[in-house]
Amino acid sequence: xxxxxxxxxxxRITDMGNDGEGIGKTEDGxxxxxxxxxxxDKVQVKIIKAKKSYGYGRLMEVLEPSPDRVxxxxxxxxxxxxxxxQALSYEKQLEYKQNRVKSHLERIGGFSDIPMxxxxxxxxxYYYRNKAQFPVGRNKxxxxxxxxxxxxxxxxVETRRxxxxxxxxxxxxxxxxxxxxxxxxxxxxxxxGSGLVRHILIRYGFSSGEWMVCLVIxxxxxxxxxxxxxxxxxxxxxxxxxxxxxxxxxxxILGEKILPVWGQTYITDQIGEVSYEISPLSFYQVNPLQTRxxxxxxxxxxxxxxxxxxxxxxxxxxxxxxxxxQKAKKVYGVEIVPDAVRDAKRNAKINGMKNVEFFVGKxxxxxxxxxxxxxxxxxVIVVDPPRKGCDRALLDTILEMGPRRVVYxxxxxxxxxxxxxxxxxxxxxxxxxxxPVDQFGMTVHVETICLLERK
Numbered sequence: 296x297x298x299x300x301x302x303x304x305x306x307r308i309t310d311m312g313n314d315g316e317g318i319g320k321t322e323d324g325x326x327x328x329x330x331x332x333x334x335x336d337k338v339q340v341k342i343i344k345a346k347k348s349y350g351y352g353r354l355m356e357v358l359e360p361s362p363d364r365v366x367x368x369x370x371x372x373x374x375x376x377x378x379x380x381q382a383l384s385y386e387k388q389l390e391y392k393q394n395r396v397k398s399h400l401e402r403i404g405g406f407s408d409i410p411m412x413x414x415x416x417x418x419x420x421y422y423y424r425n426k427a428q429f430p431v432g433r434n435k436x437x438x439x440x441x442x443x444x445x446x447x448x449x450x451x452v453e454t455r456r457x458x459x460x461x462x463x464x465x466x467x468x469x470x471x472x473x474x475x476x477x478x479x480x481x482x483x484x485x486x487x488g489s490g491l492v493r494h495i496l497i498r499y500g501f502s503s504g505e506w507m508v509c510l511v512i513x514x515x516x517x518x519x520x521x522x523x524x525x526x527x528x529x530x531x532x533x534x535x536x537x538x539x540x541x542x543x544x545x546x547x548i549l550g551e552k553i554l555p556v557w558g559q560t561y562i563t564d565q566i567g568e569v570s571y572e573i574s575p576l577s578f579y580q581v582n583p584l585q586t587r588x589x590x591x592x593x594x595x596x597x598x599x600x601x602x603x604x605x606x607x608x609x610x611x612x613x614x615x616x617x618x619x620x621q622k623a624k625k626v627y628g629v630e631i632v633p634d635a636v637r638d639a640k641r642n643a644k645i646n647g648m649k650n651v652e653f654f655v656g657k658x659x660x661x662x663x664x665x666x667x668x669x670x671x672x673x674x675v676i677v678v679d680p681p682r683k684g685c686d687r688a689l690l691d692t693i694l695e696m697g698p699r700r701v702v703y704x705x706x707x708x709x710x711x712x713x714x715x716x717x718x719x720x721x722x723x724x725x726x727x728x729x730x731p732v733d734q735f736g737m738t739v740h741v742e743t744i745c746l747l748e749r750k
Contacts, residue, residue, distance in 0.1 A: 305337065319332070327352045332357075336357055338354055339354075340353065363384045363387040364384075369454075371454045404713070425582070429442065433482055440453040466530060467495070467530065470526045491512050492511070504532045506530060507561075509575040535560060585733065604624060605673070606662065607629070613642045629662070636655045674699055679705075694722050700749070701724060701746075701747040702744065702745070705744075705745070729746075
């Protein structure tokens with residue numbers, strides 16, 4: 296049968312895709328991807344885009360809800376682009392993520408009999424994020440609003456309460472918006488490039504109770520600054536108020552320049568026994584409770600006895616490096632972002648760790664150079680790359696260094712599977728353990744940690 300745009304169909308959802316969309320087939324095998332539908336739903340769908348063998352549909356009505364369907368906690372869950380899985384029970388979310396990692400390792404990596412451990416879930420899958428970035432604008436009625444962008448758009452879904460973020464975010468947003476309205480501070484307008492406040496960035500230290508507020512501004516001055524300070528420092532734990540200068544006309548949220556407004560330019564937090572200083576620009580895991588579980592698993596996989604040399608590639612501000620340094624003889628961290636390395640060195644200093652050294656540059660260039668000039672080696676290499684995975688040159692460098700163990704931490708199981716295939720094919724490593732960790736409840740994202748042993 297030839298399916299066309301605007302056709303209305305009824306079908307059963309039998310699977311879910313990488314973006315959390317429901318997948319169902321018609322009786323003659325035509326596949327439809329349906330946002331907001333979950334496994335087990337029987338739904339009425341309107342086709343919005345039709346290809347020859349598959350199409351995309353809009354959920355019109357849930358005719359028979361799945362036994363795993365739940366009422367989302369957030370009233371904006373469907374239009375907001377932040378959460379994709381709130382309508383699915385948390386137990387089923389964990390199962391979906393575990394299966395997704397396994398599927399990628401089988402399909403892309405070519406692995407079978409995968410040594411998978413059960414996914415590490417959360418005790419509380421809400422209110423876990425220590426960082427939130429809220430865009431600011433005006434709605435159709437002209438009121439200043441903040442919230443999150445609707446999926447694949449820059450249209451703001453108005454909300455001041457995110458159920459993934461910490462509860463104090465709402466009070467901070469209320470105070471900043473009130474200050475803007477009372478002092479005629481204009482929100483940024485993407486179309487004209489005019490206005491001042493683009494985003495409100497909020498960070499919270501779970502262990503320290505410290506708050507950071509950073510206003511991303513289209514300029515280099517903050518009007519009525521004292522009034523903003525006065526209202527924000529009434530909040531218990533307020534530690535850092537800054538402005539971030541971003542005058543670019545693109546989708547990049549943060550600029551490079553930080554203007555101190557009040558207090559420190561950083562807050563502190565702890566993961567286990569290790570303390571970290573976090574600035575507005577620092578990369579720091581957004582779920583500190585699960586991050587501790589992730590790093591403890593990395594420590595377990597590294598099997599450190601106290602006499603090993605460890606290289607942490609893509610080390611960021613040294614979060615994993617310092618965690619591993621508690622048990623290693625020496626840890627070297629490599630990161631291409633100079634500001635992150637500066638933060639990493641400072642974090643090592645505040646923890647009194649002298650067995651850690653950090654380098655700025657590409658790991659595939661730093662490692663061979665150090666090996667040649669200083670004879671450095673690696674017992675264990677840890678990689679925690681961005682979503683695109685490791686560069687091929689870096690994988691070749693790992694194989695050349697030949698550590699006994701490689702601990703690979705990944706935020707994208709598809710690129711993970713691709714890289715593991717390379718390392719474990721003719722590369723001389725075998726996959727010993729795989730453990731997914733749910734860092735991002737209610738979303739489709741999942742962290743995975745793997746242990747590779749040299750054959």
